[in-house]
Amino acid sequence: MLLLTSCSSQSKKRKGPLAERISRIENGLKPDLQIQGYSIPHYNIKERVKELGIAGVSIAIINNGAIEWAKGYGMADSSENRKVTTETLFLAGSISKPVAAIRAHQLAEEGKIHLDSNFSI
Numbered sequence: 282m283l284l285l286t287s288c289s290s291q292s293k294k295r296k297g298p299l300a301e302r303i304s305r306i307e308n309g310l311k312p313d314l315q316i317q318g319y320s321i322p323h324y325n326i327k328e329r330v331k332e333l334g335i336a337g338v339s340i341a342i343i344n345n346g347a348i349e350w351a352k353g354y355g356m357a358d359s360s361e362n363r364k365v366t367t368e369t370l371f372l373a374g375s376i377s378k379p380v381a382a383i384r385a386h387q388l389a390e391e392g393k394i395h396l397d398s399n400f401s402i
Contacts, residue, residue, distance in 0.1 A: 303350060306342065330355045337365035 310324040330338055337355030341348050353365030388394045 299350065302342075303352075306340075326354050337369070339365050339367060339369055339371065341367070 307326050308323060310326065310329055311321055312324075315321050326338070326340075329335075335355065336359065337353065337357050339351065339353040341351035343349065351367040353367055353369055355365050357363045357365045357369045385394065385396065389396050
């Protein structure tokens, strides 16, 4: 019994900081508009998805260039009762524009492209 308790507490200690970070993200959403002097409400991802009428969302947290954790929320297809997972594909939409712009600037800083010309070097 002591061995099992010992192993389980070690496992919790190792998972503790990551579980805390996940909980802070899942439960720490704040509104866009924050007025000084007023308390700032915190929202939960699942509550916001439901409240805003979003069928589903998937998030991935990158830490030091690697995926630290990923999770899906809501439904990918309600008619098939299929939940969102980390493997669910979504259309990138407008998020691809800033991602492409950041990569272009990185390549320019490395001297691999010139932003003011139509040709790469």
